Amino acid sequence: QNIRQYGIEIGVLEPGPLNSITDVGEVQVGHQTMIVGNHIRTGVTAVLPHPENIFQQKVPAAVYIENGFGKLAGSTQIKELGNLETPIILTNTLSVPTAADALIDYTFSFEENRNVRSVNPVVGETNDGYLNDIRGRYVTKKDVLTAINNAEDGVVEQGNVGAGTGTVAFGFKGGIGTSSRRLPEKMGGYTVGVLVQANFGGVLQVAGVPVGKELDKYYLSDRLNESPDGSCMIIVATDAPLDARNLERLAKRAALGLAKTGGIASNGSGDYIIAFSTAEENRIPYRATEAVQQKSVLRNNRMSPLFMAVNEATEEAIINSLFHAQTMTGRDGHTINELPVDSVLKLMERYER
Amino acid sequence: QNIRQYGIEIGVLEPGPLNSITDVGEVQVGHQTMIVGNHIRTGVTAVLPHPENIFQQKVPAAVYIENGFGKLAGSTQIKELGNLETPIILTNTLSVPTAADALIDYTFSFEENRNVRSVNPVVGETNDGYLNDIRGRYVTKKDVLTAINNAEDGVVEQGNVGAGTGTVAFGFKGGIGTSSRRLPEKMGGYTVGVLVQANFGGVLQVAGVPVGKELDKYYLSDRLNESPDGSCMIIVATDAPLDARNLERLAKRAALGLAKTGGIASNGSGDYIIAFSTAEENRIPYRATEAVQQKSVLRNNRMSPLFMAVNEATEEAIINSLFHAQTMTGRDGHTINELPVDSVLKLMERYER
């Protein structure tokens, strides 16, 4: 269950109907979860900005890098051209090449793309090597294509699924999480949705409550037992008509939401945020006869409510990933326990939430 | 009083002896506070990385820009050359040119610099125009030089002083705040100190407690009564031997501490972080016969404890600024109330802090 379903609210804005990245436009999410034997605990998550041929109908996009100890594919072209031309794939660190190759296959599979000879596959990753035999590189191109084919709008499965199957956050079992915020009509009524692959550390706070300290499980505790490394991939979608510059600013604010959960963007954490706009009028056709495109662009001075929205949705998506993930045993008998939700809820009560 | 003096701890690391940026090396801080008539509520704060001729003995430095709606002088040269060659001055937005000019005077005042014909003055600012008649540009070069001359190590005055005289944070009176963290010896025993000029908004959290919501004073509350704009200037000092690249990474983590106070880096907020290292062995002489300098450089994988330290010290410095600032009436009878510390402390108790 989402934390909100226990009556605990994060932030001051309202979520969208599903409290999910799929509240935004026609965004779709699909997973391929891989739990095999004692050693494979990994998977793939696909986020599609819209269900059509993305290469032919690119979307404005930006990447913000909070900490670049990571292997994200595709960031430099997004930055240069300001757009995204494939689904976004999340997987484990060492499967980025396979996923990138699969995105090329996927793009070539459209008849309309038959003469395309350059594709910018976008693949994010976190390192699930504690639970997963990551060196085995078990993710195949077929797994990636399956995740894409599984993509749908509606409720997004969270926790130990897809790219979150083997991840760890704040010493507890992490995973996929999602959340959204919808602005009041007078602020444009726009929706911001966030999906995270949580796999990092620090000193866990839940809605401001010092859960990590209370449970004596945090980075730099005396026992120094928790590495803060790992990574956090954050996908941000909005239907607000933002150009690449303001999408980058929006992406940057997602890191502030991560901070509120107690994340510190540690040296070994690859914390990347990819943001895109689904505003249909701003899609960028691959081919166009017109040299000049008419675009709708939200003014700078209307951005602050969106900044608040992405901040809150990111915080809540990360907490949701912890609330959904379940205890997992994997490689070499390694076990990561789930967040003890009952204890946390008691703490929340004690701390007046 | 600092929040810590009320028994409330922020984070898990210990502060340095003064819980101040002056815990770091020979860092000095000086203020010039300007409260005149009903309309002047401004001032100048100077931070000196060391008490000698900084132009002749530059320090490694970096700037990280969380939100660039601001007029900071000097950032591009710091980024290119990786060093700082003047004191850092903080003042109001429209007095940046005056302060920069004064830093040139200051640099030229050293006999040793008599042939210098290029100086990179570093001046940060926030907009105190609600309480201060900012258009009057009352800060003079003499005020700036006075702030530098006032600089000393030891306890730093906080609240309505220097560049914090007229600032507003979270709808309450903001100001200058400082805090520090000292790492355990096994992590190097390094100190990180932070000084802030707090002048921004969002939804105030104090040590995780939702103070802004409880006091019904926050951005995007129904009444929309609080602008989150303004700015937050953050100065980070450390004695850890960091090169410019890792100083930039350190600076970036200060923004995460700001996030924990409820800051959102709103569109109109100029949030800049300047970080420098005081490690003596790495100072950069203006003139040197040797082409190659021997430097001590902390390894990347030792950075995470420092990231934690700057995160905590920034959060605490901002809260300290609010705890020290007092109600102020200024321009056109505008009044900004101080944070109601008693009420906040009761909230802290109720919320089990």
Next chain:
Amino acid sequence: QNIRQYGIEIGVLEPGPLNSITDVGEVQVGHQTMIVGNHIRTGVTAVLPHPENIFQQKVPAAVYIENGFGKLAGSTQIKELGNLETPIILTNTLSVPTAADALIDYTFSFEENRNVRSVNPVVGETNDGYLNDIRGRYVTKKDVLTAINNAEDGVVEQGNVGAGTGTVAFGFKGGIGTSSRRLPEKMGGYTVGVLVQANFGGVLQVAGVPVGKELDKYYLSDRLNESPDGSCMIIVATDAPLDARNLERLAKRAALGLAKTGGIASNGSGDYIIAFSTAEENRIPYRATEAVQQKSVLRNNRMSPLFMAVNEATEEAIINSLFHAQTMTGRDGHTINELPVDSVLKLMERYER
């Protein structure tokens, strides 16, 4: 005279009618030249993107920093917000604060701006301290305002004028130079104009001819007699409807034009490029009732001809600055000789240009 008036063409595209930055939209340029006694050899050049209140009608803009050893004011806000709200002032390094202060005065001088309390003055600079008593800081706010008041469209004076009065390029007298290119109609018919303040070094090439080597005056010649330091400020204007992202890409290509003159962006050279678009439909009103603005945006894949245009215009503007500048004696009897145009023309002939 411009080099083109001697029959020598640079590049393959055609210049605009005046071969000047003033060929673009309503761009205006004004100079204040300061030659006083034996020691003052400096000045101010102002570039106005349009003749109205720029603060109220901002223009899309970007800054690209080829080498940041410089004191340019205003870059971080341009980058964050993607626009320019004052004229661009060029002057000497140590007069940047004065010029910034004057731009605030200028902005406040408009009745319509009477409630404005934040201004982002944009001031570029190069170091003219060899010929000019730069430490004297003789430029006053009045000089800056005079340059702005002198601004007009039409032919731009080049050489030893304004901010180019005391500059040195490739060991010869440098100064202000300008040039433009107009694309054929089938590529949109857009104009790109460039104005430079040339004050840097390397190994001079004129239209590919190794003039520096032939005249035995170049960086790293045996006698090492020429410092490549100084700086080159480059202003790029276009009427193409470019957003900030593509303006930054355009700015970046100006550096390639500088390279073709033999510039190397040496360590001590502050090489900055500021680009803006004059497309009227994309001006950004300070106040607007609409949250969303309709903009015309040129597609990425139409940029290459503009890249070529800015490359050529920058090369030619730098060469023009050398062709116009005249021998100057200044501070401490320092003399910098003008480029020996007759010898250069003979070289051009010998080298088949």
Next chain:
Amino acid sequence: QNIRQYGIEIGVLEPGPLNSITDVGEVQVGHQTMIVGNHIRTGVTAVLPHPENIFQQKVPAAVYIENGFGKLAGSTQIKELGNLETPIILTNTLSVPTAADALIDYTFSFEENRNVRSVNPVVGETNDGYLNDIRGRYVTKKDVLTAINNAEDGVVEQGNVGAGTGTVAFGFKGGIGTSSRRLPEKMGGYTVGVLVQANFGGVLQVAGVPVGKELDKYYLSDRLNESPDGSCMIIVATDAPLDARNLERLAKRAALGLAKTGGIASNGSGDYIIAFSTAEENRIPYRATEAVQQKSVLRNNRMSPLFMAVNEATEEAIINSLFHAQTMTGRDGHTINELPVDSVLKLMERYER
């Protein structure tokens, strides 16, 4: 033959003994050339900063992106951590994933790396899809490993080899090219070496001579017959003790050398520069007991001669690639002619080179 072997010198500095990137430290280069049937015209080039286990002995490194329309793998981690931990692979655009995967295999093949679970493969690319059936993705992991195994110091094969097998530059057959410069002892005696994969366009200049115009083959000629797109990958090696910051500055200057050949960094060109230092004292061990590393760092004010060196070596490497490449027929009968060296040499003579 290199252009220099025809008696034509580019720039004013001397090349190293081999005029090759392999003049630097223990740098090694290997190719795998793939010419099969009528349709496969591609390959792989590997550059090794040293012959040992690079993951265990990382080298300081930086990436500069002149134009990010490309799929380079690994740049964000290089930027964040300032080092390189694999060989650099160059290949075609759509084979980046395969090459990245092969670099993981390669890294895992060292017994010492048996517990490594995170690798940052660095792969650059250009699009050889005019001559090569690039959609076929014929490059295999084995091809990549073969290129690495073929790596050796000594003379580097240039032209239609490795990743240059199917590339096109300025409308002529491009390919791999290399060059180097050695500074005089009084400037440190350092060597800078460059290797390019030339596949881009513009208006060809050879040592300043307008070859493209003379041969009537250039971008934006009336017939518009030459696309400037493609890409240029540039690898820069130096034995100067540069940290990541100054390596990035060095990389940036390689783009200026590209400009001197007539390149314009067109919209569709992925122009990336990767620079590394081979200075042994600055290698970064994967594991170290010491938290602080002693490093030698060249002072900023000694950089300009290196900037000149990389500028010249890049220009010459690109020209060398054209001088070595030979006419090639590939996919769908497409033929790209080699640069007519005899005609060019006559032009050089006519233009007094």
